Amino acid sequence: MSRIRRHTLPRRPVRLAAITGTALLAAALTACGGGNSSSGDAKSDLKSDKKTEISVNLTGKQAKAGEPVKVTLADGRLQSVTVTDAKGGKLDGKISADGKTWTSDRVAAPGASYAIEAKDDKGGSAKADFATAAPEKENKLSLAPGKDSTVGIGQPLSIVFDHPVKNKAAVEKQLKVTTSDNTEGSWGWMEDYSGKSRIDWRPKDYWKPGTKVTLEANLNGVDSGPSGGWFTKDYKTGFTVGKNQLIKVDLDNHRLKLFRDGQLVKDIAMSAGTPGGDKASWRGKTVLMAKEGTINMNSETVGLGSSYNKMVDYSMRLTWSGMYAHAAPWNSGYFGSANKSSGCIGMSDADAKFVYDSVQVGDPFEITGDDAKGTQALNNGYGEWNLSYDAWKAKSALTGNTGTTGN
Template structure:
């Protein structure tokens, strides 16, 4: 939709132009399409501010049909109340948009008249945007939350959350939860009560166009939609740092167990514990210890890299640590394994698979915003993070 910064006064196509702050009255309507019996209804269109619904009223009659469309031809649906004399749009008027209103009204005597009006809303001073995960039409593991990160702050969290509709193919129970992303930005995730059932289809409709973020956040000026599917295989990766082993559980059955080496106990090189969701399969990447606050401890190319947190915890090949696999935790915080085992695991997993990590000597539980740590909260605590609780 093209949004301009020019405010166009509300006017009736068949009447004189009115000021932008005035209501438009359609009593100078074009010739009626049906025989007139008595005086026609008097129609008033109230030009809304951005973020408010469009309203139309009729005095001396009722509204037979109201059609409101923007400059792209997208219709704002609505409903009639007050005995048929008032109509309100379901959606709010967006900032910087132009609308045309066509009204068919029925007078007290039964005759119909048609009138038209148009108006524009001022452009937004600030615009808020968002990014969605997972990507559209992707297939993910059973622990992948639906995650939205906002470009600008969201003060009106309840108003925004009301516009976010999640539909699943099997009626999955879930809830939105607001948190601070590792980047420092506002974020809201939709997490099921339990891991997804394999094969679940998920759709998000974010009808945010015309919604105000509040304060310095700005307006949303478009809607968003995404859909994804949960893998038909339920995979859970269990990492026992005390026993230095990793197990792949497929549909409830352990199919593979491999020796690993986790983060070195007793300091900053310890691993995180809790549930970390596989964020991405990054393959061969350059890892530099300075980027995670560990000085010049390492700088090397690492194969079969699987990202688990934003703070730099991966599962990956670590042939330089071969003497410790299954025997001791001697990594800089990641979960290391042999080239062959890492390659096989890399080929097996997909983003959204949960890594359930246990161990006595770790640096704490993965936080919600550090990757997808949503599962480290109880269901009651997660639901309490909804703005609509």
């Protein structure tokens, strides 16, 4: 049962009562009136007491999380209800049309304590409190791109969860994407390359340069489902879309072309993966995931045996499986004429430096040609651009809900 504390209003005595199974708040409202007779020597006082009962659906110290808070008034009308957690956060809510019930917009989070103050239209007020049970397991997430970053026109929003998400619709409902220009887009679920639950949001078409994007993941109090645990916090991030850049790679003709604002900036001779086996490159639309600079590349880490182990400059990651664009001076005899690498797109030092300095994380790489081992998988980096928009929308747990708003 909730603890009930006495609250006394000036000139209005307040009585609080409790009923087993609910948190019951009682405000006794006193109306006083007086008047003088015309002669001034007669005086009468009018006094009445009326008990107002308010019940709360969540009670005690182990209340069930994941449910909205409901405060109900027996008689009269509610004027206001304030529900505050121990950290000073508030649960907003609405009073019903008949003034009898207040319901919070969001649910009570696990492992949290709440204080309630309710006021009625007669000036009475009362207080109560409750706490929710701590979660047995807590789910967390990682977000991409980074907060306040500037990215290319192909960059999706991507969320990877620490634990499985079975209640996909419940989670997706709490993800709100806001764009500065009402960009149309949709969420889509997949299993990440790591094996974890993942959801991405991509626009229908490539972003427009200058678009500002905000994600609010209001997940505090949402249950992931079996083996997933509860979310115990909200998340917020945002980014800006930068230059309109696109890289086109022609595997069969051994060329890489950088376009900016639709205009060709650089045409580069390159050599991609050796066709006919595991060393072939992937084709399809991918997105630059990271500019990693000078890194060690070991073919054994991507299942290609011990064919190479070397430091590589100007490395630009395109997939989780180890496909990069980078400098490959050791392969210069094949630039522009043959594909003879172990899967990556190799260029001269000077050309690789030019591309590396020019590109942004999130720039699309559109890779075409028959000299490939297939189309990049959806979860192998950002492969969602290889699906039609209708096919991508079908991966949302909320049919017909794009989850986006404009400013």
